[in-house]
Amino acid sequence: MRETITFRPSRPKSQIQDAFGNISEKLNELIEHELASGGPPDWRDVLKRAAPVADANAYELCLRPE
Numbered sequence: 001m002r003e004t005i006t007f008r009p010s011r012p013k014s015q016i017q018d019a020f021g022n023i024s025e026k027l028n029e030l031i032e033h034e035l036a037s038g039g040p041p042d043w044r045d046v047l048k049r050a051a052p053v054a055d056a057n058a059y060e061l062c063l064r065p066e
Contacts, residue, residue: 020026
């Protein structure tokens with residue numbers, strides 16, 4: 001049995017087809033890949049990671065203490 005799922009892309013259909021060919025096949029491939037990946041990691045593991053180093057420009061603009 002097949003089900004139909006619709007979506008509203010933010011780009012023109014022709015641009016998506018030029019990039020990926022058959023849109024339905026590509027969407028099915030992406031969905032299967034995501035389902036096979038085992039889901040997102042435990043959020044506690046994410047919190048244990050070291051914080052990335054801030055870009056010097058971003059630090060000056062946003063993060064530098066006043």
